[in-house]
Amino acid sequence: MSRDIDVLVLGGAGVDTIVHVPELPLPFADSYMIRPGIETRAGQTGDFVALGVHALGLRTHHLDLIGDDHEGELVRALHRDRGIALTDVLQPGGTKRAVNLVGPDGRRLSLYDESRSRESDRLPEETVRTLAAASRHAHVSITYPCAFALPALRETGVTLSTDLHDWDGANPYHEPFAHAADVVFLSATALTDPERTMRRIVERGRAEVVVATAGADGAYLLADDEMTHIPAVAPRTPVVDTNGAGDAFASGFLFGRLNGEPPKRCARYGAVAGAHACTVPSTRTDAIGRDELLSRVAEVESASVTH
Structure with a gap:
């Protein structure tokens, strides 16, 4: 069967309104004067993964439910402009x-508008199967309709990844995603014992690899029953925004895996892709390219050998 798509991204399309605040948490006040301002742009988790793997030269296709509204046009234009x-x-x-503060x-701090999704929202099963059958890999966002697509995806035989984001290891909503994926990403932010949660994902599901990202502390990799700490990579320019860093990490990891x-x-x-994302202002949607990624990784590996 022809696999014309390297990475099929399901879900996670949307629009963010970026609000720069003087500090977090934000103390109560009647009003704040905001600089550099407030800006709305297309780009949520699925969009960022699609942009990330596309920038690395992987043939990418994004599937999601999008409204017939101004925000939907922003999402469509983002994909159209980036090819x-x-x-x-x-x-x-x-x-x-x-809204991202x-x-x-x-x-x-992200505030998600849950009123947009409905109990009946579904990705058409035939569309899911057709696209998955043409793909080498599928990355599944944890947005509501994607949970119902998991059985059809598994039946096509395509390998799966997912990002559980700030899962606490207990919320049952995340479990179908965690247990269906071959590669599982999550943040260590809400985990009291990351290794225990990561090993439980492997024991209860089909994951071959689990990665817990930990910001400036790097990441933790569980593969072949071995737990490894992956050091953070210092970005080349100052950190301006962590939005999309986890999606960039997943994109870089999937590029290597494929x-x-x-x-x-x-x-x-x-780690290199995630560090790059932290240097990109939240009002932009730029991802690291293949040549820069490989060059930076070579530098990091050379430095680790000399030390």
Whole structure:
């Protein structure tokens, strides 16, 4: 069977309104004067992964429900302008949107509008199967309709990855994604014992690799029953925003995996891509390119050998 798509991204399309705040948490006040301002742009987790793997030269296709509204046009224009294939299914409740409060140190607080999704929202099964059958790999966002697509994806035989984001290790909503994927990403932010949660994912699901990202502390990789700490990579320019760093890490990791690299090297790709994302203002949607990624990884590996 022809595999014309390297990475099929399901879900996670939407629009963010970026609000720069003087500090986080934000103390109560009647009003704040905001600089550099407030800006709305297309780009949520699925968009960022699609942009990330596309920038690394992987043939990419994005599938999601998107509204017939101004925000939906922003999402469509983003994909059109970047040359990323998009199959959009009408979302009656409108395009997903969020507000991101971004502090001076680049930390963010995201407020997601849950009113856009409906209980009946589904990705068409035939579309899911057709695209998955043409793909080498599928990355599944944890947005509501994607949970119902997991059985059809598994039946096509395509390998799966997912990002559980700030899962606490207990919320049952995340479990179908965690247990269906071959590669699982998550943040260590809400985990009291990351290794225990990571090993439980492997024991209860089918994951071959689990990665827990930990910001400036790097990441933790569980592969072949071995736990490894992956050091953070210092970005070349100052950190301005952490939004999208986890998505960039996943993109870099998947690039390595689809090119046959071992898990530790894939994680290094992810660390470099994630560090680059932290230097990109939240109002932009730029991802690291293939040549820059490989060059930076070579530098990091050379430095680790000399030390």
